[in-house]
Amino acid sequence: MxxxxxxxxxxxxxxxxxxAPARTLTVEQVRRRYAAHATRGRNGAAPPEVAKTADQQIDGGDGTFGVRTYLPATDRGRLVTYLHGGGWTVGDIDTHDxxxxxxxSALGAAVVSVDYRRAPEHPHPGPLNDGIAAAEWADRAFPGRDHVIAGDSAGGALALGIALHRRDHGCAAFAAQLLVYPPADPSLLSESTRRYGTGYLSELDDLYWYYDQYLPDLESRxxxxIDLLNADLRGLPPTVIGTAEFDPLHDDGVELAARMAASGVDVQHIPAAGLVHGYxxxxxxxxxxxxxxxxxxxxxxxxxTSPPMAH
Structure with a gap:
């Protein structure tokens, strides 16, 4: 299209x-640039209304980090823990407000947005561990709700990592997960990285830089x-994966959806024709x-709201 x-x-x-390429700037300069672009993308529009928001600090086990909680105007008894994008290095709860x-508003859900500690100050598994702790905190703060784990870009990878942790540690399963243009292959060698790696707002060279900040130990990749395409994807909750057509990470999401389906996961892929990473x-x-x-x-x-699919 x-x-x-x-x-x-x-x-x-x-x-x-x-x-300028990210690797020619300081981390703080990249963070400020990302925040400026996110604000500019709002086009002066008023933010969608919710009933209440609250910021607080929670314990991550080895220090504290922030969460912002949103209560919907019409509460339908759902809960979403949300991990923001930004290459594990930039972005925060304000950029993704x-x-x-x-x-x-759309799901009638209380949303817990996680201000996880970022790389390079906190490389893997720091942000993942903060996300795990935040999801556990959300369960205690909002008990008895259908709990969705969600995230975009790097936050989508973190969300899936949290779901895998819950499955592997016998914790209560999420009701669903939402992964929007997630990075799933740290090799960055897909056809879409070659085709859309330059000139489509998300630059391949910057993606390499983000991985370098988050995963300075190459063995950790x-x-x-991290290497989600080669993870055991069985037993995961019903999943929605969103991709963008003109995105270096397009093929990651498509392949992840295919591998989930082959592993028996109830998964739906929502393509975004004509759009780019970060939509x-x-x-x-x-x-x-x-x-x-x-x-x-x-x-x-x-x-x-639908009954589980039979496999």
Whole structure:
């Protein structure tokens, strides 16, 4: 499909701006740039309304980190623990505030957005462990709810890692999981990385840099929580995977969905024709991104309300 015209304009604007590769900047400079782009993507729109938000610190076992809780205007007894994207290195609960508000509103769910400690200060498994602790905290704070684990980009990989941890440690299973354009293959050798690795807002060289920050020990890249395509994917909760057409990580999501299906997981793949990596952050600026965001959340709704698929 042809690229969305709003996305094409964004790419032309960024090309004119000539952004420096991440590896030529300090981590703090990359973080500030990411936050500025996320804010600009809101186009001055008012954030989706929720009944209440609250920020607090929780114990991660080896220190504290933040969570932001959203209570929906219409509470349907759901719970979502959300892990933000940003290559495990950038992004935070503020950059993804509108995303979490949309989730709370669409699903009628309390949302716990995790401000996990980031690389390179906290490499793997630090962010993963914070996510595990946050999901456990959410269960205690909101007992008896259908609990969805969710995330976008690096946060999607963390969400799946948390689901694998729960399965392997005999913890209560999630009711569903949502993974939007997740990185699943640390080799970055897919066809989509070759085809869309330059000039589509998410640069392949930056993806390599993110992996270097999060996984400075190369041996750790074989960890099943990182090399997700080679993980044992059996016994996972009903899953929705969103991908973007013009995304270096497109093939990661497609292949992950196929391997989940082959492992007996109830999984639905929602493609985003014409869009790029990061479309959840563009919903206020790009109508097609808003539409696909609604589609992925509607798919999660179906996973929560439909009987389990037989395998």
């Amino acid at each position: 042809a690229m969305d015209r709003f996305i094409r304009a964004l790419i032309q604007w960024q090309t004119a701006d000539r952004p 509108p995303v979490c508000r949309r989730i709370a 074989t960890d099943p929580a 959840l952050l563009m919903a206020d600026l790009v109508p097609a991104a808003a539409a696909v965001t609604r589609d992925v959340l509607a798919a999660v709704e179906r996973k929560l």
